[in-house]
Amino acid sequence: MPELPEVETVRRVLEPHLLKKKITGVQIHNAQVIASPSPEQFIAGVTGQGIAAFTRRGKFLRLLFESGDSLTVHLRMTGCLTIEPQTMPSEKHTHVIFTLNDGNELRYEDVRRLGKIWFAKSGEEDVSGVKELGMEPFDSALNAAYLRGKCKNSKKPVKSMLLDQSIVAGIGNIYSDEILFAAGIRPDRACSALTDSDFERLAAAIPERLNFFIEKNAISFEEYALSKGKDYRNTPYLQVYGKAGEPCPVCGKGLHRIVLGGRSSVFCPHCQI
């Protein structure tokens, strides 16, 4: 379930092994994960490209090529990227393989095939959805005033606001619960009912919590490779997500679970107001 901290972990782990490498070939085992263009155009476009940068925006990853063309990946629920020697057999759910010029392969694996990959020529309109994203959580302009401006006329629950990628990019169901717990705000509070103090605590909790989990996720390339890119090590540090019925780590009273917008939400009715 990659959200921003997991996606950033993938970026940090793989970046040194991708920069200045060249993609010499592409195999598509399942064209379903190629969002655009056609598989034929995708292979023709990606083959021969030199990798200049590996970046993240929200939950999207992007390989920027020296030509200015780019490859954008969204892992959704179960997607993962690995770099493995060409000699290592690929997994059952490996859908796309990019051959690198150093004897390795960049592989995209995705059990549920919900993830997507886009190739775009330089200057071509971006259809991946990246350009619709809101502010990065670590942007200094993400402050109480920004959130208040997005919220003042909305009766939506604050949790739905956090999950809205066009407001803040990168937060999913796990970290929205963790952020709201840290900020002491109930997930079902209406946005328009939040006070200035609530917005201050929320604006502080967003980068603080995400950065905390990025740091807890720190992993070496070797460990990452051993776990096939599936080992995220921050779950022991979760305070409320998935812990309905368990005692609140602060007050000891039972954590509650409600459903908001079809999403399971766990919170402490005593600590979160």
Add this chain to the structure above:
DNA sequence: CCAACCCCCTGAACGC
């Protein structure tokens, strides 16, 4: 404008 649903898709967990 919004909420409430469906869809994609598989595997784990659970009830009988």
Add this chain to the structure above:
DNA sequence: TGCGTTCAGGGGGTTG
């Protein structure tokens, strides 16, 4: 043992 149901949820879509 095995079969059916439910749940997990990111993001796009449709309907009321």
